[in-house]
Amino acid sequence: MKKSTPQLVKMMNRELIINELRRNPKQSRADLSKKTKLSKPTISEIVRELLDEELILETGVGESSGGKKPIYLKYNSRFNFVVSVLIENDSIHFALGDMSGEILTLFKQKFIPHSDGTVIIDSIEEGVERLLELEKVTMDKVLGMVVGVSGIKMDSDDMIRSSPTIRWGNTNLRKELSSRLKVDVIIENDVNLMTIGEFYKGQGQNIANFVYLFIGNGIGSGLFLNEKFYKGSHSASGEVGFMMIGDENNIKQELGVFETNYGLFGVSERLRELEVNLATCEADSLLHILQYHQNDARIKEILEETIDHWAKAAINLISIIDPQAVILSGELVNMNQTSLHAFKQKIERFVPQMPEIKVTELGSKAGIYGAFHLGLAEFHVAGFKYKK
Structure with a gap:
């Protein structure tokens, strides 16, 4: 343990005051003294320093309850x-x-x-x-x-x-x-x-165990287990693009089997091989294009096969992790009702316990x-x- 010194105590008191104002803005010096259990002289000294440094700001004067009017303080979130x-x-x-x-x-x-x-x-x-x-x-x-x-x-x-x-x-x-x-x-x-962003700001809030699944040019996932983000021994947990899903003989350098075959690059390659004119669909989403042109039997086959294999990745993750929820992101958010239904139906058919399937509302944010x-x-x- 660190030896307690006046400097260390003062730094801890500074943190206490700043974090209290950050969580609960618009407090007076007297309010801070009550909340932090620090003496009024200690509060006054540290508040004076923090005001000089512009880490906190004065925001106005409150109503008097019989004595001096309180001056409210707030944390300066734009200090850094x-x-x-x-x-x-x-x-x-x-x-x-x-x-x-x-x-x-x-x-x-x-x-x-x-x-x-x-x-x-x-x-x-x-x-x-x-x-x-x-x-x-x-x-x-x-x-x-x-x-x-x-x-x-x-x-x-x-x-x-x-x-x-x-x-x-x-x-x-x-x-x-x-x-x-x-x-x-x-x-x-x-x-x-x-994944971290979803835990603090998105669909992962108040969920202890969840899987985040992203489909893009690459394929990846993130894991929150017991309210903690899990990285693995080599910071490579969740690299589901390397799952043995798809043709293992079709593999590109620096890509896993799954993302080679069913990442956006892989699916686009198969689409180009069909030499179908897709100019009638103005969309920046590959899935939108596939869904728009699914009257063409060849395109419908690619669409259904792609959704099926994306679901297989979710099945594998759910079977191992047993999460409360799976959060879908990337190209997965572009599934229409038919595709999403097929995706969920495939998962529910094979997993031991069906988790909640949620779609990100934050996107890249x-x-x-x-x-x-x-x-x-x-x-x-x-x-x-x-x-x-």
Whole structure:
């Protein structure tokens, strides 16, 4: 245990006051003294320092109950910021969040799939600079940046071992971005961040055990077990794209069997082989195209086979985890009523216990919120550590 020192006690008291104001804004000094059990002189001293540092702000004067009118205080959630960058399919999402984990600015830009890692890093650098410029925020106010990428990260050297959409090569993404932008950087799997975001802001709230299933160019899942996010021994849990689902002889470099055959790239390849004119359907979703053209027997066969195999992945996960819920994301949200019914029916037929099937309402924002939560837990101001 750390030896108790005046400095350590003061830092703990600072955290106590800031976290109390963050959870319950608009409190007076007297209110804080009652809530934290700290003496009024201690509260006055620390509040004065926090006001000078602009970590907290005065928000107005309350009604007097016989003595001096109380001055209300609140936590300054815009004292510092966290940058979130999420790479999903062929898009890079940029977001700036405050110290309450709320989105202030959000935009995305497209990139060409299978681009070289250095091209993506250039785009991230330019996007972050634009993001800060939009909110008139300087880099010294940014606590850190969390980047969500598809693929498996090797924790030992921060190299990305595999990715369905980007050729990272020997690029050390964390080191490169940190060097260019002069900020602390965390690299995390994109689906992991989405799973964390669902737990705190989305369909996973108040659910102790759930599976998050994402279908895109790559296929992945995230696990929350007993209210804790599970990463596995090598940070590779939930990599369901490597399940032996589909033709095991049809496999591409850096992709698993399942995502080679039934990720969006794999399904699109089969569709192109049919040489069917799909120009009549204006949609940016592959599933929408398949569903729109299912009067064509060949396309209907691909659609039904794809839904069937996506359900098999859910069956395998449910049989092992026995979750309360499965949260669907990515291309899965584009299933129409017929496709969703077939998907659920297949699962219910084979699992020992049917969980609730839920569709994300956050979309890619789940990854943004997950990044903010992770960043706020890891990056902190001197004398204040963020607590949920």
